Amino acid sequence: MIEAIGLAKQFRTLTAVHDLSFAVGDGEIFGLLGPNGAGKTTSIRMLAGLIAPSAGTARVNGLELGPQSQRIRALTGVLTESPGLHDRLTARQNLGYYGRLYGLRGGELRRAVDRYLGIVGLTPAADRRVGGFSKGMRQKVAIARALLHEPQVLYLDEPTSALDPSAAKGVRDFVATLRDAGRSIVVCTHNLDEAERLCDRIGIMRGTLLTVDTPARLRRRNGTATVRVELVGARRPTSFLDLLGRLAFVEGARAVDGALLVEVREPRGDNPELVRELVEAGARIVHVSEEAATLEQVYLDLVGEAGARDAGAGIGLDSDGEAG
Amino acid sequence: MRPGYVWAVIGKEARDLLSNRLLLGAVVFPALVFAAIPTGIVAFIEFNELDPDQLGQIEQYISQFPDLPAKLAAQGFIVMNFMAYFLLIPAMVPMAIATQSVVGEKNARSLEPQLATPMEVGELLLGKAIASATPAVLATWGVFALYGLVNGWVADPVLTRLIFNDVWRVAMLTLVPLICLLSVLLGIVVSSRVNDARTAQQIGGFIVIPVIGVAIAGFFSGQASFSMEQVLIGDLVVAALIGLTLAVGNWIFDREAILTRLG
Numbered sequence: 001m002i003e004a005i006g007l008a009k010q011f012r013t014l015t016a017v018h019d020l021s022f023a024v025g026d027g028e029i030f031g032l033l034g035p036n037g038a039g040k041t042t043s044i045r046m047l048a049g050l051i052a053p054s055a056g057t058a059r060v061n062g063l064e065l066g067p068q069s070q071r072i073r074a075l076t077g078v079l080t081e082s083p084g085l086h087d088r089l090t091a092r093q094n095l096g097y098y099g100r101l102y103g104l105r106g107g108e109l110r111r112a113v114d115r116y117l118g119i120v121g122l123t124p125a126a127d128r129r130v131g132g133f134s135k136g137m138r139q140k141v142a143i144a145r146a147l148l149h150e151p152q153v154l155y156l157d158e159p160t161s162a163l164d165p166s167a168a169k170g171v172r173d174f175v176a177t178l179r180d181a182g183r184s185i186v187v188c189t190h191n192l193d194e195a196e197r198l199c200d201r202i203g204i205m206r207g208t209l210l211t212v213d214t215p216a217r218l219r220r221r222n223g224t225a226t227v228r229v230e231l232v233g234a235r236r237p238t239s240f241l242d243l244l245g246r247l248a249f250v251e252g253a254r255a256v257d258g259a260l261l262v263e264v265r266e267p268r269g270d271n272p273e274l275v276r277e278l279v280e281a282g283a284r285i286v287h288v289s290e291e292a293a294t295l296e297q298v299y300l301d302l303v304g305e306a307g308a309r310d311a312g313a314g315i316g317l318d319s320d321g322e323a324g
Numbered sequence: 325m326r327p328g329y330v331w332a333v334i335g336k337e338a339r340d341l342l343s344n345r346l347l348l349g350a351v352v353f354p355a356l357v358f359a360a361i362p363t364g365i366v367a368f369i370e371f372n373e374l375d376p377d378q379l380g381q382i383e384q385y386i387s388q389f390p391d392l393p394a395k396l397a398a399q400g401f402i403v404m405n406f407m408a409y410f411l412l413i414p415a416m417v418p419m420a421i422a423t424q425s426v427v428g429e430k431n432a433r434s435l436e437p438q439l440a441t442p443m444e445v446g447e448l449l450l451g452k453a454i455a456s457a458t459p460a461v462l463a464t465w466g467v468f469a470l471y472g473l474v475n476g477w478v479a480d481p482v483l484t485r486l487i488f489n490d491v492w493r494v495a496m497l498t499l500v501p502l503i504c505l506l507s508v509l510l511g512i513v514v515s516s517r518v519n520d521a522r523t524a525q526q527i528g529g530f531i532v533i534p535v536i537g538v539a540i541a542g543f544f545s546g547q548a549s550f551s552m553e554q555v556l557i558g559d560l561v562v563a564a565l566i567g568l569t570l571a572v573g574n575w576i577f578d579r580e581a582i583l584t585r586l587g
Contacts, residue, residue, distance in 0.1 A: 070442050078436075086340060089340065
């Protein structure tokens with residue numbers, strides 16, 4: 001269980017993160033989306049006990065950030081943005097080193113290293129130096145390293161970057177099994193499709209969280225759904241706009257490519273009434289469907305709005321994407 | 325400070341060093357060269373007759389060994405005069421290892437995953453410092469032992485006793501490890517400010533100039549060796565410099581600074 005309460009991080013004159021509050025339950029995958037420099041990496045570094053927040057606090061499995069940061073790090077696994085491996089050591093030696101740093105010894109360490117080398121499919125390359133590995137193989141070693149000590153809390157920064165589609169799916173499936181095992185997982189990603197498939201909830205971030213919700217609800221973030229009504233016949237769709245404007249349950253309407261796009265609050269209840277009104281007005285309807293907004297659209301809208309607000313207030317993104 | 329973490333770092337660094345033949349060569353080769361030059365001169369004197377005029381010219385130097393015949397006194401002066409170079413090895417070699425280690429981690433971005441573990445920054449740095457200093461200390465001691473034994477074998481066992489005197493045994497056991505530690509700490513501090521190992525070593529080279537200066541001054545002064553007082557004063561000075569460097573290092577190397585500047 002992760003609880004962030006008003007976290008903020010100031011680097012000299014730069015505010016990388018401010019007023020960050022959210023919670024991630026046991027057995028939940030929480031996605032952090034945001035542009036470069038939005039503060040995702042800084043947030044993870046604070047929550048993982050790597051850097052101290054300038055304000056606010058956080059609790060991880062009941063342990064408080066600051067006085068208990070060392071214990072937090074012991075129960076946390078972090079996949080850093082860059083694999084950060086020791087190139088002259090083999091995959092097995094890399095994992096062995098980190099296993100020792102996480103307190104594993106002897107047979108327990110050997111079993112954990114073998115198990116995770118197997119899980120990421122690197123057993124045949126276990127005794128080769130990682131300096132000669134491909135990007136994907138390096139990422140797999142880094143993933144194994146983050147999981148080696150069976151952490152209760154996981155922070156994964158771009159977990160499938162550099163992986164081919166098949167390997168990426170393997171990692172996503174594995175992360176899902178970790179959720180099922182009750183771990184709290186935070187995933188930073190630019191991959192909206194991945195966030196939608198993997199995450200139970202998503203927070204869109206730009207210095208602070210702009211919104212947090214499930215992927216399905218984010219797609220309806222204005223509280224309305226867009227219904228597409230395909231028409232045929234002599235009457236042009238624009239001729240029905242006046243009628244639609246008079247209907248109380250219609251939030252907005254426009255004509256696009258021979259169809260009507262109608263905003264309603266409750267498609268299940270409102271659609272039958274909408275169809276009846278249009279048919280009575282002489283419309284010949286061939287198809288009615290709900291147009292779901294993509295997560296990408298929601299993301300771009302939110303980040304764009306926040307960017308415009310910040311530009312108006314003279315605030316810029318953290319220019320160092322690595323720190324952010 | 326928990327020994328388990330320090331040992332884990334030492335083990336990792338040792339594997340890293342042993343797999344880096346170039347760096348390993350940089351540890352052993354300078355030490356052998358420093359020892360080979362005077363040994364060659366001793367051998368030359370041993371197998372050639374010295375002109376009495378030449379011996380007269382170095383009378384003031386060989387007179388420091390009144391109990392020895394002139395030829396052996398000349399050899400004694402040579403072996404003792406070059407001993408100061410045994411202080412250069414610990415000044416230069418560990419710095420090369422330390423800068424390579426820190427800059428290498430910096431370029432590989434491997435510091436963050438290590439700092440994400442329960443290990444403390446001090447444990448990481450201590451492990452790195454010990455791992456960087458140990459090969460240089462061992463190389464210095466090994467070559468010192470070899471130097472004493474080979475010169476005794478080439479010329480006369482008296483040279484072995486001269487080399488393994490009380491002053492130099494104390495210097496080997498105290499001053500050499502202290503200089504190694506200072507060199508490593510300076511290497512780590514310098515590495516935090518630059519992005520490549522070569523630049524770090526060049527800047528570090530300037531910093532160890534005082535040690536080199538002491539060695540060269542010793543060489544040209546005509547003093548065959550240091551006195552016990554000089555060695556003990558050297559211990560105190562180097563220990564004070566270590567304290568100062570640790571204070572600076574502690575300020576530079578908090579977890580956050582490493583991540584935001586080096587990570």
